[in-house]
Amino acid sequence: MDGLSNYLERIQSAFQITLQKMQPKMVESMNENGVTPTQFYVLIYLWKQGSCKISELAEYMGVKPSAVTFMIDRLEQNNFVVREHDKKDRRVVNISLSTEGQEKLNTVIHARKVIAEKFLSYLSEDELAQFALIAEKLAEATTKEN
Template identity: 40%
Template sequence: MAEMLCFDVYALNLAFGRIYKPLLDPLGVTYPQYLVLMTLWREGDLAVGEIGAHLGLDSSTLTPLLKRLENAGLVRRRRDTKDERRVIISLTEEGRKLETEESRIEGCLVNAGRISHEEKLAMQELLQKLTTHLQAGITA
């Protein structure tokens, strides 16, 4: 398995999960919920489909996650007045307050990763390139 890039990415994902969990548990959110919150902090109110496009998730995955965030009092769901088929997600005051934790959490991750800013940017560029090619169906 040492030569399998997919295994390295999988192992990295598990390692990220182990780092994020103790940082997010006190906030009462999971990593996927945190990603939704981060998207809303950056973009503002969004339709479910728009959140899905940002995160690469479909609505069947997002809907239960958003319901849990709503039950926790962190987001509000409402029908778009112009198009009843669209559900708009917005942060509550409690959801906005959690944004103050983002820099602390990201700082902990940077320290845990022990890579330079330049290495981080280079890695992100390569991973984004790989993701784009894989999503486009390029296998060669």
């Protein structure tokens, strides 16, 4: 177990240093595109879900619906999302990405990818393949933990 502890310390230290360098560049990139990190999080969720209600988004984010309503108002003002009344129950309002919101999300994702590629360019092809396998294995392990 001592070996695991040593590896864990090395991994945590390396990730902390890497994230301290990458995070500000990611945030700056989002800001340049007129999107806050929280808005990016919401846009990604809407992209994955297709559409959702305010209450679903609030539950996912662990915040009150009023906070999400305020955020959706801002995203709607920027034409990133649209509100639509449910066809079966007009009292229900669904939120989804607008065409402009999808385009903005694609732009931000591309900018983030460029930043990540810059950091990953320090790895060889073999190291990238190993890193991808390890990341996939860890992702698989997290699904088993739930």
